[in-house]
Amino acid sequence: MGDVLVRSWTILSRHFLTFAVLVGVAQLLPLVLSLYLLQSLGSAKRFDPSFTALVAGGGIGVIQFILSNFAQAIVIFAAFQDLRGRPVSAAESLQQGLARVFPAILAAILTVLLVVVGAMFCLVPGLVAWAAMSVVLPACVVERMGPIGSMSRSADLTSGHRWPIALVALVWLIIAVVVSGLIGAIVPDANLMAAQILSWVWQVIAGSFTAVYTAILYHDLRAIREGIGIDEIASVFD
Secondary structure (H helix, E strand, O other): OHHHHHHHHHHHHHOHHHHHHHHHHHOHHHHHHHHHHHHHHHOOOOOOOOHHHHHHHHHHHHHHHHHHHHHHHHHHHHHHHHHOOOOOOHHHHHHHHHHOHHHHHHHHHHHHHHHHHHHHHOHHHHHHHHHHOOOHHHHHHHOOOOHHHHHHHHHHHHOOOHHHHHHHHHHHHHHHHHHHHHHHHHOOOOOHHHHHHHHHHHHHHHHHHHHHHHHHHHHHHHHHHHOOOHHHHHHHHO
16 A cells, blocks of 8 residues: 555656646636635625525535546546556546546445445444445546446455555545644635635645545556556556
8 A cells, every 4th residue: 555655646746737737627616616605605794604505505515526526537547548658648538537427426426425324334334435435436437337337346356455445545534634624724714715725726636646546556456356467457548
C-alpha cells in the first residue's frame, strides 16, 4: 500500500495541472451554484435558510457527487495512459470518461448506499465495504462493466487485501476531516464564500489524488491476482 501511495503521488505530480484542470472544470458548476446560493442567503436581512434553500443545497450536493465521479472516471483513464508510458491527453481522457459516465455514476451511487448501510451497523463494516468497493470505478472504466458487474469485480479483486486498503481509507478520511476543519478555522465565519472556494480547491486536489490512487490500486490488484501487465489490462482502450 505504501508503494501504491508513493506512485500515486508521483503520477499526480507529473500531470498535476492536467488532472487539476479536468477535475476542477468538472466541479466548477457546483462551486458556482454554491456561491450563488451563499450570496442569495447573505443578501437577506438575516441568515435564515428556508426550506427552498436547503433543497437547493441538497441539489447542489447531488450535482457535485455526479460530477465528482465523472471527473474521477476521466482521471482514471489518464492515469492508465501514464502507466502505459503514453502521452496524457485531456481531450482523449474526456472522451473516454463520457463513454462510461452513466454506468460509472450508477456504480458510485450503489457503492455509497452499500457503504452507508455498512456504516449504520458500525464503523468497521462500513470501512470493510468501502475497501471492498475501492476499485469499482476503474473496473467500470477499464473493463467496460456495468454497475453491478463493477461492484462484484471490485469485491473479488480486493479479497484478501481489504484491511490494508481500509486502513488507508481511514487515514484518508481523517486527513479530509482535518483539512476541512483547518479551512473552517482559517477563514472567518463572515467570509463563507472564501471558505467555499478553498473547499473547492481541496476537493480538486483530493479528487485528483483519489482517482490516480484507485487506478494504480486496481492495476496492482489485477497484476497480483491475474499475473498480467499494464498493456494487457489497458488493451481495451486500443
